Amino acid sequence: MSSLLTRRRFLIGGTLGTGALALGGGYALEQNVDVDAVLRSAETLTMGAQRTLLRHRPLAREFSAADISPTFRVNGTQAPDSKEYAALREGGFADWKLKIGGLVNRPLEFSLADLKKLPSRSQITRHDCVEGWSAIGKWTGVPLGLMLHAAGLKPNARFAVFHCADELEKTFDGSGRYYESIDLIDAFHPQTILAYAMNDQNLTVGHGAPLRLRVERQLGYKQAKYVMRIEVVDSFGGLWGGRGGFWEDRGYEWYAGI
Template sequence: MTITLNRRRFLIGVGVTASAATLSGCSWLTENDSVQRVLAMAERLTMGSQRFLLSDEALAREYSEADLSPVFKSNGTHEPDSEDYAALADNNFADWRLIVDGLVEQPLSLSLADLKKLPSRTQITRHDCVEGWSAIGKWTGVPLGLLMQTAGLKPDARYLVFHCADEYEKTLDGSGQYYESIDLVDAFHPQTILAYGMNGEDLAIPHGAPLRLRVERQLGYKQAKYLMRIEAVDSFARFYRGKGGFWEDRGYEWYAGI
């Protein structure tokens, strides 16, 4: 527990510093080799320790409804600044589709109604943000592993890349498109779901409507919102700066286990 808490404090410090650096236009974090070596060492230690000490299916703590936070902050984007997204939202996401493709045997195109017909999982978990705040929420959605079993992964698939509707200011890599990625261990974890419900209601726009990722054993920036596409790949090196996610491209760890 001491190791986990100390590491979380370290990550919070790095995260706040990285955020400040990005907002101020400073690129020292992503260009400083010493900083990057320290981050890489911490990431390897955390991932190796967690995978060694815990089984692939060990669960993050779940709570009761009495523990739900009265206020659950919206992390990251509050609403994508996109005409296409606005049109989808105006029609209550009836025209939205989740695309599942890449290294799969059977590409999928699923509506929100399609997803809601599939077996679901509801879980009450704590969201830990790298900025230092936490909140407990109730999430309902489709187990990601079930969806990937339906699509059928090809033998060379190693990661899932999540493409999102939101964009940040175009910095560093010339692209503001938000994306994230996880490996197949986390993809098939029982608590990794594609959530369309929060606290007994449809997911609200500030929290990622119509669909967001919940990968409960990792920090909040891994919980990608406004999902549009899931791409199975053998490597994420070809995406943007090749670090596996929008914030990872800007100095955050790819494996943000807690």
């Protein structure tokens, strides 16, 4: 384990900036098999593979701390309306677990404390809502690509689906529960992170606590809040409306690039 904790920096997509991943010698990690798996994957993640995936996906603009918006509107769900989420919130999300499964070789499970021990990325970016407003905020979290690499994708994997705690419509089949999806090119983009902090504070409930997706080159409705589970799939055929997201099933575009 000690060799994994030696300070090192490595490139993603050929760029090394404020958000470059770093493994610091200051981490005091427990012997957690899932955390260890992600740290090991960091050592084998190759620049060449990332450049191949990301060659047509430039970085979104990043801003300075002086540009952070004084207020950042809470949009969509203010707080999931379920007993399960209320219990997790009451316990400070100590019992919350993120599960990664589907078309992976090694299903993984992480507590919020586990995630905060992993290599992190911070980025100050602009959030653009389909309703026409924008705000700039600082997000900190774990690069999604690192976690998928640790889980090991099966050859037919094509999309990462984010299943969330908020239920926007009460339905019998679960189709009213919020979900989103991105392809693996966006999943491995260096600015795509699972964020647990905003503006150097833990996420508030309104902004998606305990964990939300940030996929910076797409509109706000792709930034799924209250993420509970990630499922890797080969198609959207088994997902409710079959279009890859709550709003997409209701007519929105699946790719919401900006």
